[in-house]
Amino acid sequence: MVLADELAKKQRSISVAEFFEKNKQMLGFDSPTRGIITTIKEAIDNSLDACEEAQVLPDILVSVRRISNDVFRVVVEDNGPGIVPEKMPSVFAKLLYGSRFHQVRQTRGQQGIGISAAVLYAQLTTGKPTIVTSRTDAKNKAHTMSLVIKTETNEPEVLSHEEVDWILPHGTRVQLEFKSNIAARKKLIEYLKYTSIVNPHAKFRVEIDDESFTFERVSSEVPPCPVAIKPHPYGIELGVLKRMTAASDLPLKEFLVESFSKVGEKTALEICSSARLDSAVKVSSLGLESLNPLLDAMQTTKIPAPSASQCLSPITDELIVKGMEKEFELDFIKARTRPGSVYGGHSFIVEAAIGYGGKLPPEGSAILLRFANRVPLLYQQGACAITNAVQNVNWKSYGVSQSGLPTGPILILVHVAATNVPFTSESKDAVAAVPEIEREITLALQELGRDLKMFLSRRDRNKLQDDRARAICSVIPLIAAKVGEIVELPVPDTSLIEGRIMRRVVLKKSSAGGKVMIHIDNYTTKSQEISLYDISGDNAGDATVPPSFVSEMDGEYTKIWKVTLSAGEAFEVTYTGSGGGMIEMQGVAENLKVVVDLDV
């Protein structure tokens, strides 16, 4: 009893801010390196969500400057709709305050914790307030506030507030200072690169100390802002149903039709009869003895799946390919967007892509890029359902070696877009093992695996042809020499024949006069750059190339032309003149068909 009295003196409520201050690792602030990435990620997620809501093309500035030995100043600025001044303190300095938690639609932010957790982290490590500037339209001035969170109460404290002139007509700028270290640089660039792949409509200007660079947008269409839908009966739990019924004064049938998606009058009556409840009963009067059978009936009655088209915003195959091509050099790339699907009443869509070859590391495990609602997941790869699904695919059947993940020059991208991404924790690092989601990922990867297999076997066929051609070419000069010896005639120049057999290595035109035509057809799915080098001496003839070629000189005699050849495209090079010459083709990748007409 005495002990209980003693304990009672110590028992008191804990504010959510105090809790997260102590447990910052739960929100992704476990180390100084990680803290900087999480902060920038939270601010960028908000900027991208806000721009999508306002339907503006995001132009986002990210600046990181070291201002003393271990203190960094981070600024993220967007051209979004801005935040009204009355709301600025709560948005940035109150945990669990946001606009997205109660909505059923795809958004990057979900919980209303992200940016205020970063503000908390800043004041915890440096004691510095966060400075926010925001403007909602050109008619009004911008407001700048200096904010901290009062951790004991989880309430905002405004240290200063003034109206200022600002160059942007609308947007938000947030500036935080906290302890970190430069080890985060590589991870930060990686994060920005991956973010720009899955947000191809966004432009990111980056300044890290004295270095500045840009991730350009490859699409100038803002993705449609997902529309919030009502919850689906299959995704509801008893506590939520209890709260919803208590707050409604509708009769049961109307309540079901009004409150849930895909429930029409007929379905509502079916639910009522299956729960043995009167369809006209006021829902606020229902006790647990009625809510339990009602919930059972809602989840066993056949109800169509929630529609994915309005509330989700997939990136689409075409833009994923564009985004990946922008950031990686690849020989093969293919993407797939699966049809919409459902788990526990929540809509989701899986998108995946595979890249192969190019400048990817030739050995070791595949590079796996995981995304949820267009946000890269950079940590806890091993604990993620996406990794699990990738490992469970039998990659060997697609001609790729495997040791857990596939191995070799492979890049795999998986994007899960959902109205409620089932993360394993608040730090949103890994997707939980939901069988429906894993199944969709597997199906997408199997489809892509088949495409990759076709590409690899075609490439192997080409390689076989090359090896054969090379073997033949190595004996041709010997045969020519031998024949010349036997028939007692000068040994003929076999280089033209070699060029014809090799088709894509060296083309010589050593006889005077005449003309050589090279036709090149690109029949891969992607564009590729090729270079032609005129390595003839200055007495040689002239090569003419189509005007689309960019020409430059390398040294006195070597002229170089470069052109990007799109899929299915062909062009001709004509070599004329009286002095003879030689053209070498380089960077001629797989699946180019080269036809050489000699002396036409």
Ligand SMILES: Nc1ncnc2c1ncn2[C@@H]1O[C@H](COP(=O)(O)OP(=O)(O)OP(=O)(O)O)[C@@H](O)[C@H]1O
């Ligand atoms: N740059 C911005 N422009 C406009 N509104 C913003 C901006 N940043 C934040 N907000 C508003 O502030 C709210 C809170 O943001 P916060 O990052 O704390 O949570 P969230 O993004 O909703 O969820 P999560 O905790 O999952 O990140 C957002 O829901 C949004 O309404």
